[in-house]
Amino acid sequence: MANEAVFERLIDLSYLEDILSADGVKGLCEAFDGGMAQVVRSSPEWHVLSLFKEAVQLDAAFLCLYPHALLQCLWYRCWWYDCPNVEKFERYIGNSTHRYWETTQQYPLHKILERWWEVRRSFEPDFTWLRALRPPAVPLGHGLLAQTFLTMSGYADGDIEFSSAQTSMLFTIRRWQSGQLMRRSFAWSWADGSIEEYSGTLSYQRHQTPDRRWSLRSLGFDGVAIEDAETHTDVVTIASAEISEDAGTMNALFSPSGQWLVMYGWEFDYDGVLGVWRVDYTEAIPRCTLAFQLHEHSTYDFVGFSSDEALLLLGRGPATTCLEVGTWDEAWRLEGLCHSPQALALSEDRSKLAGVDGRGLFTIWDISKVQSLNPRLHRNTGVVRFSPDGRRLYTRPWLFDGESGELISILDDPVIHYLEGGPPQHNYMLTNERLLKVERGIHCWEVERGQKLSTHKTRLRPGASDEIAFSKDGNMIAVWSRARDGLFVYEIGGEETFLYGKVEYSKLLFSWDHRYLFAGQAERPHIIHVFDVETGRLLHRLRGHKAEIHSMFVSLDGRMLASSGAGEALILWNIERGEQIASRELDKDDPFTSWITIDVEGESQTTKRYFWEPTPMALERLHGWHDFQALDDPKPWWSLVRGNTLHIRMKGSQQSIASFPSNEHPKAHPNGRIWANRHVHLRLEGEPIPQTDDETLDQAQRDLEEAMFFG
Structure with missing residues (x-):
């Protein structure tokens, strides 16, 4: 009976929320561990508690900042685990043949979640949350140990590794700030979701030997050079012609001990090419001997060694391949875990694989479980x-x-x-x-x-x-x-x-009745041409922009055009007369901001510029300006993405009524309550009370964003 009481308590939402608020994700996972220790291992009760714990850990970073979203996170992971609707998504969910929804029949997770929702809305009718309308791509129990979105301007190439205790991921990010390249390292504990600045340095420096005497320099199409790290003098040149007669730009790295050098790149037929050289340091100048080469049908996104130098990791599109160093035999190959990875890392015991893709999704996988169940993330x-x-x-x-x-x-x-x-x-x-x-x-x-x-x-x-x-x-x-x-x-x-x-055009737009075609020039003098579609006649040349035309929007009554150049003014035009009505400069209150990367004296620098886009939030601000009709049915909610979180807010308020872990701007459904991006499809549940306060985002979120160059 005592064990039953423990189990019943751990499937009570209010009890779980109290623990999460008081002790955080770590305390909640410890509570699940305590409950699992008091029931028979592999019993239905143990299985349910283990799934709840896994779901909490997968969204640990988000729950650290938004503990009130526990119901929402568990619904996304657990309701979709065994609900009747999940069978309709067999073709969408990964690549598994395991009918996992049959494993919780005694305590169906979806029934537990539905009971929680009924109780919650009975005593808190204004409770709002975002309900996922389709399941996660990788179900619980399929090898995905942890994931989080880490929004940043870019990773230092390949700089991720497991901590010595194997409980955290260490990673380095870099960004140009005030004319200087800034590098900062962080530690992400996937068990409790915390992200803290890391004061140490990552042990593996890919482009230098361990003694820091020799470093690597790309020679572009010609190959790579080993240079003296102190004098920056080239001492050895490895020509790309040694492995390819038609090579493009080449990159290179050392193994952790410096014993091996890898050069990889692409050929002009889109094939990938890779060569491995053994490096001998017994003489004054390193001597390199080609030991292995490989040609693939697509380019390599990432190449790196395991910490013990026994394995070579290759990331190529959706595939991750592991080769045994020395024999160069394939140890294993996994599909669909990390698309176009910026970085990959193996744990010391080789049981876990960590990866970061181009959109900032950080994932950690159990390799043995992945090999047996073969789940896949969907391609971006x-x-x-x-x-x-x-x-x-x-x-x-x-x-x-x-x-x-x-x-x-x-x-x-x-x-x-x-x-x-x-x-x-x-x-x-x-x-x-x-x-x-x-x-x-x-x-x-x-x-x-x-x-x-x-x-x-x-x-x-x-x-x-x-x-x-x-x-x-x-x-x-x-x-x-x-x-x-x-x-x-x-x-x-x-x-x-x-x-x-x-003439080079950067933006095209038809009028609602497709009577007119608007064509904005990419080059100076940045004119917008207005064509009569039926006759093909050029009707007007709209002059006033000083930069490449970035976006345009026609008023719903068809009388006016709003246009914006890249990082400059928003201008209103009378279409019939071809005349400017009004203009204003973009500022921080405009709801679309973009990071762009520019090349300054051979170095990539990232800067912040304002780009106007006709998003629902932007159109609401535009609506009524000089009688411009931008919205026919304004909705009471709008969405924005800040850092690694999607927020839903009510008009006139800076307080979020619901949030969801996602770093991608969504498209809005016509009914105004549904949003979707490439990875989630969400509906707002509940009827929020209108907010008129001036509250801002949770301070912890702001601190984290500031620390990681988010804002």
Whole structure:
């Protein structure tokens, strides 16, 4: 009976929230450990408590700052573990064949969570939270030990490692600040979610030998050089021609002892190339002997050694490969754990793999469990679209019901590899009836069931530097093509029309009735051209911007155009007369801020500039300015991302009514209560009481952001 009482107490939400508030994540996990020690191991009770503990640890960093979100986090991880709806997402959840939702039948987690929600809203009707409308990509029990978003301007290349106690991850970030390259190290304890500054130095310096006598320098296409670290004089040159006759830029690193040197890079056919040299230091100048080389069909995102120098880690796209040093045999290969990693690290006992991807997602995996269950994170594809009526949501290649989150279909929409630059921007359009994509032709799907309708072969071959715009009904496409040096309009099923040439455009936009096409110049004098789509005639040249046209938005009544240059003024125009109505400079109150990286004397420096975008928050501020109609049905809530957290706020308040761990700006559903980005699909639950106070974000969040160069 005592054991039953312990178990019942540990599945009581109020009791868990009290522990979390008083003792933090560490105290809550210790409470679960204590409960698990008092029940039979592998019993249903033990299994439920272990899953709750795992769910808490996965969101530990978030719960440290937002302990009131415990119900929300456990709903996301545990309700989706065994609820009836999860069977509909078998094709979405990882790659596992284990029917994990059958393992908690005596104490279904979704029933426990539903009871908690019923009790909570009965005595706290204004309680608000964000309910996930689809499950996490990796379910509980599938090898994902911890994850967090660490938003920062960039990692120092490869600088992550496990602490000596194997309970924390050490990592270094770097950023240009006031003209200087600043480096700071941090320790993330995944058991309790805490992130603290680390005063020591990471033990593995990839670009220097342990005695710091020799260092590496890239020679670009020509290879790498070993130089005297004190005099900066090249003493050994390793030519890229030793491993490739068609190599691009090369990078290099030493093994922890300096015994091995790895040079890796890419070839002009997009293949990856890698060579390993044994380094002999018995003479005055190091002598390098080629020991191994490898060619792959895509480039390497990360290369590094284990701390004991027994294994070589290769990160390439969605794959992580581990080679045995010396024999160069493949020890293991895992798919889908860390896409395009900036850094990878193995624990000392080789049981855990840590990785950081390009969007700042830090993950730690149990290698043996991953090998047996084969879970996968979804590839970061960059496409998120709600249909105008909100019935459909497309996040490539997944087509969802926009309101319920139900998976409708997986579209045949493969990622196409480009030698340079990638696909064009804004090349998708989702209407109420169909999905359109411009990429090596025009592709069309119906969105009721996700069946492909057609592929139109055209002369359009847009790349990353080209601009694309769709008419609201999806029947017309405008493309500025760098390769063809012209602006074209293409009607679906019809012919293309040439509008203008010899001008580079950075932004295109159709009017709501597709009567006009607006084309903003990338180059000086930064004019906006206004075309009559039917006749192709140039109607107006709108002059006033001093920088590349970055964004445009037409008022809902079709009378005015709002436009903004990169980091400068927002201007209103009368479309019919082609005249400027008003302008104002962008400032810190404008709700869209971007970090951009510029090259200054050969060094990359990151600086903060304001870019106006027609987000719901931005349109609300624009609405009514000189009678500009920006919103037809203003919603009481708006979203923003600060640091590593998505916040939902009410108008007139700086206090968040709900938060969720995500570092990516979401798209808003037409009903104003649903948001989605590439990784989550959320609905606001509860009816919040309007706030008019001036509260700011939790001070702990602000301190953390400031410490890690967030704000």
